[in-house]
Amino acid sequence: MSTDPLFVPLQLGALSLPNRIVMPALTRMRAGPGGVPLPISAEYYAQRATAGLIITEATAISVNGHGYPQMPGIYSPEQVAGWRAVTEAVHARGGRIVLQIVHHGRWSHSTYNPDGSLPVAPSAIAAPGLAYTPAFQQEPYETPHALDTLEISEIVVSFWSAARNALDAGFDGVEIHGANGFLLDQFLQDGSNHRTDEYGGSIENRTRLLLEVVDAITDVIGADRTAVRLSPHGNLGGLHDSDTVLHFTHVIRELGQRKLAYLHLIEPRASSAGYGDDASVDSANNAALFRHAFDGPMITAGGYNPGTAVQVLESGLADAVAFGRMFIANPDLPERIRENAVLNPFDRATAYAGDAHGLTDYPALTAVQHRGSQTGAGLADLAST
Numbered sequence: 083m084s085t086d087p088l089f090v091p092l093q094l095g096a097l098s099l100p101n102r103i104v105m106p107a108l109t110r111m112r113a114g115p116g117g118v119p120l121p122i123s124a125e126y127y128a129q130r131a132t133a134g135l136i137i138t139e140a141t142a143i144s145v146n147g148h149g150y151p152q153m154p155g156i157y158s159p160e161q162v163a164g165w166r167a168v169t170e171a172v173h174a175r176g177g178r179i180v181l182q183i184v185h186h187g188r189w190s191h192s193t194y195n196p197d198g199s200l201p202v203a204p205s206a207i208a209a210p211g212l213a214y215t216p217a218f219q220q221e222p223y224e225t226p227h228a229l230d231t232l233e234i235s236e237i238v239v240s241f242w243s244a245a246r247n248a249l250d251a252g253f254d255g256v257e258i259h260g261a262n263g264f265l266l267d268q269f270l271q272d273g274s275n276h277r278t279d280e281y282g283g284s285i286e287n288r289t290r291l292l293l294e295v296v297d298a299i300t301d302v303i304g305a306d307r308t309a310v311r312l313s314p315h316g317n318l319g320g321l322h323d324s325d326t327v328l329h330f331t332h333v334i335r336e337l338g339q340r341k342l343a344y345l346h347l348i349e350p351r352a353s354s355a356g357y358g359d360d361a362s363v364d365s366a367n368n369a370a371l372f373r374h375a376f377d378g379p380m381i382t383a384g385g386y387n388p389g390t391a392v393q394v395l396e397s398g399l400a401d402a403v404a405f406g407r408m409f410i411a412n413p414d415l416p417e418r419i420r421e422n423a424v425l426n427p428f429d430r431a432t433a434y435a436g437d438a439h440g441l442t443d444y445p446a447l448t449a450v451q452h453r454g455s456q457t458g459a460g461l462a463d464l465a466s467t
């Protein structure tokens with residue numbers, strides 16, 4: 083099988099990608115105090131600069147937007163300076179990098195809020211399960227405070243300000259995190275949004291906050307540097323919707339009218355948001371269901387290997403493919419794919435938190451391996467990583 087289709091250059095809005103192999107957002111929980119990215123993050127991302135595009139780990143737009151320990155932010159000057167070191171390191175290696183921005187909403191805990199206030203959400207409905215506190219303790223999710231309309235407008239301003247800070251920090255654009263059960267997704271899906279005002283009820287109303295955020299951000303950085311990530315059929319954070327295909331078709335059509343840099347869809351297969359390996363969990367194919375509804379470039383993610391990635395590109399259902407766990411484990415993933423080389427296996431134990439181990443010490447191919455890879459035993463092994 084030829085992997086050449088993955089190496090055809092691609093234009094995503096203002097972003098010129100030399101290949102279609104994207105590093106998606108990957109939370110690593112290794113920011114310093116105050117949510118400031120550390121120099122080791124610059125090294126980690128720069129190692130992966132041969133990706134067609136790097137999307138950073140989910141980054142909080144405001145002090146009460148956090149929901150995981152040691153998660154970075156983009157609302158203080160120190161955070162902007164920390165991220166500037168990252169973007170400079172990636173650009174110095176010839177890469178492109180956008181910032182994924184998020185508000186966790188109900189998927190958080192009051193211990194993240196300096197004033198101890200409750201997490202916020204569209205409605206006062208607690209997420210199922212246990213939260214990680216900043217001290218890595220596990221506590222039940224609290225019943226969140228339902229945002230009033232003034233507070234919703236403050237959320238929009240926080241997203242706007244985060245996007246402006248992202249440009250100050252040297253990012254090439256932003257990806258708005260509307261996926262995986264966080265605040266914007268909580269508004270989109272009617273399992274978590276029981277509001278009766280203009281932000282709830284009809285799908286037009288539930289889409290309102292996402293579109294207000296998109297419009298505010300495109301005003302400040304341009305639509306061609308703005309992107310959105312969605313996860314229809316995803317149930318992370320206990321989300322569900324009464325008619326996913328109908329409702330997300332509306333959301334995606336609206337986004338298509340805004341001429342965004344790209345739309346990034348996560349496939350639900352393999353445990354709700356593409357994280358696991360149990361393909362029986364959900365067989366909906368979001369690329370097939372929603373490609374027609376979006377007028378613009380699309381990235382697909384969730385359980386791809388180079389072979390299935392080529393297939394999805396050739397089918398026209400996506401323009402680029404994101405590889406999550408493979409990019410954690412293989413800093414030189416495009417090169418390995420091109421050379422049909424063996425991949426380093428992903429180590430789940432070092433995915434979240436900790437030090438350089440599992441972050442910057444996955445090895446790149448050596449010169450000897452490069453020569454060895456010409457015999458090409460690699461791609462057949464990929465599905466097991």
Ligand SMILES: Cc1cc2nc3c(=O)[nH]c(=O)nc-3n(C[C@H](O)[C@H](O)[C@H](O)COP(=O)(O)O)c2cc1C
Pocket residue numbers: 106107108109110138139140182259261262311348355356357383384385386404405406407408433434
């Ligand atoms: C350790 C880890 C952290 C992740 N963090 C994020 C995140 O911050 N934001 C996001 O949108 N998705 C996140 N994801 C989902 C990935 O972006 C991707 O969609 C998922 O891993 C499926 O792709 P894969 O099968 O190629 O790994 C994370 C996945 C993993 C494994």
